[in-house]
Amino acid sequence: MSLVVEADLAAKQRKSRVVQNLIVNQFKKPHGLIGGVAGWIMANRRSNIARNRWTVGLLNL
Numbered sequence: 001m002s003l004v005v006e007a008d009l010a011a012k013q014r015k016s017r018v019v020q021n022l023i024v025n026q027f028k029k030p031h032g033l034i035g036g037v038a039g040w041i042m043a044n045r046r047s048n049i050a051r052n053r054w055t056v057g058l059l060n061l
Contacts, residue, residue: 026038
């Protein structure tokens with residue numbers, strides 16, 4: 001591979017990693033528009049609903 005192609009590939013991989021980290025971080029500490037989407041996903045995912053119900057049940061509310 002030429003140096004130009006390798007540099008271009010490395011730049012694309014860095015951008016991909018940055019985008020991936022931005023998305024993953026929204027599930028750690030949601031904020032803003034994307035955080036709202038992440039929160040909605042977490043609240044409405046079937047496996048999370050079951051865990052949420054179990055957790056609230058432990059609180060005896």
